[in-house]
Amino acid sequence: MRPSYITDESLKQFIKQALAEDIGDGDHSSLASIPDSAQNEAKLLVKGTGILAGVELAQEIIREVDATLTLEVFITDGTPVKPGDIAFYVAGKAQSILTAERLVLNCMQRMSGIATFTHQLNQLIAGTNARLLDTRKTTPNFRMLEKWAVLIGGGVNHRYGLFDMIILKDNHVDYAGGIKQAITATHEYLQRTNRQLKIVVETRNLQEVRQVLDTGGVDRIMLDNMTPDQLREAVQFINGQYPTEASGGITEETIATIAATGVDFISVGALTHSIRSLDLSLKAKK
Template identity: 85%
Template sequence: MRPSYITDENLEQFIKQALAEDVGDGDHSSLAAIPASAQNEAQLLIKGTGVLAGVELAQEIIRQVDSSLQVDVFLRDGVAVKPGDVAFIVTGKAQAILTAERLVLNCMQRMSGIATYTHQLNQLIAGTNARLLDTRKTTPNFRMMEKWAVLIGGGVNHRYGLFDMIILKDNHVDYAGGIKQAITATQEYLQRTNRQLKIEVETRSLQEVQQVLETGGIDRIMLDNMTPDQLREAVQLINGRFITEASGGITKETIAAVAATGVDFISVGALTHSVRSMDISLKARK
């Protein structure tokens, strides 16, 4: 099932812009070397190990390049894959297959890398109450696909952008003059503009956590760059009054200890900003 931000209109616009960037006024390599009447097959070959993502997107890309192409899917988004697996076979006009090839691979390789890393981190926090969140640290104009990949890998999407939730981060707090001032100004803004948005406040110390608790009127407290001991103390201090989120440089080596502190969510920017793509190829079938 697609998330709400993956609409037919959004998909079509993304693919149209991506093809315009890549194809321009024509795929002249294919137009020059391949007869227009040539019909061929190609298989999407997996060359890495992990979680597959981007199959549904690939089908839409292929359809938009040439709706007469036929795609036979063997492996769906979210399944575990290994080298040698074939995700799908595309059949039809050879020129069209070649035109779609690179965009399909660019999307699927990155999305599968994200889904794989998300799954790996989820495995490390299994058995705790913590859930894994993504961030806005995404590739410009590719956020929708990267967040979709996080979901496919078993993670949870945080806010999509600046418009659907308020997060008062350290700079907001510093510019506003403090925790209380930032929260109060935000509450007044929401009332004045008749908006209903959840409010999260980033805290950098137990003292700031206490200031948020004294001010109230928010929904979630972010605990940024705190040690496991500090996180545990913060969770006890908050005592279920607000949702808690641990953030800040959390890695495969540290995430289990963070989850054990009792936080509700753990946000990891590395899910999308520094992931390693999966090796995937589209190979001609002769």
């Protein structure tokens, strides 16, 4: 099931722009070497171990390139895969298969890498109450697909952009003159503009946590770049008054310890900005 931000319109727009970037005035390699009438078949071959993502997107890309191409899907999004697995067959006009090849692979490899890493981190925090969040540290114009991949891998989407949630980070707090001033101004803004947006406040130490609790009127407290001991102390101090989110430099080596402090959410920018793509290949079926 697609998330709400993956609309037919947004998906079609992305695919059209990506194809225009790649094809320009024609796929001349295929047009020059392959007869227009040639009909062939290719398989999407998995060459790495991980979680497959982007199959549904691949179907849309292939349909946009040539609606006469047919797919036979064997492995769906979110499924564990290993080298040698075949995700799908695509059949039809050979020129069209070759034209779609690179965009399909570029998207699926990156999405599968994100889904795989998300799944790996989720395994590390299994048994705790912490839920894994992504961030806005995404590739420009590719965000919706990267966040979609996080969902496929079992993670949770944080805000999509600057427009659907308010996060008062350190710079906002410093520019506003402090925690209380930032929260107060935010409530005035929301009332003035007749908006209903959740408010998350980033804190850097226990003193700032106290200021948030004294001011109130937020939906979550972010605990940024704190040690496990500091996180544990902050969670105990907040005592369930607000959900908590740990953030800042969290890695595979530290995430289990962070989760054990009792935080409700853990946001990891590396889910989308530092992943290794899953090796996939589209091979002609001879």
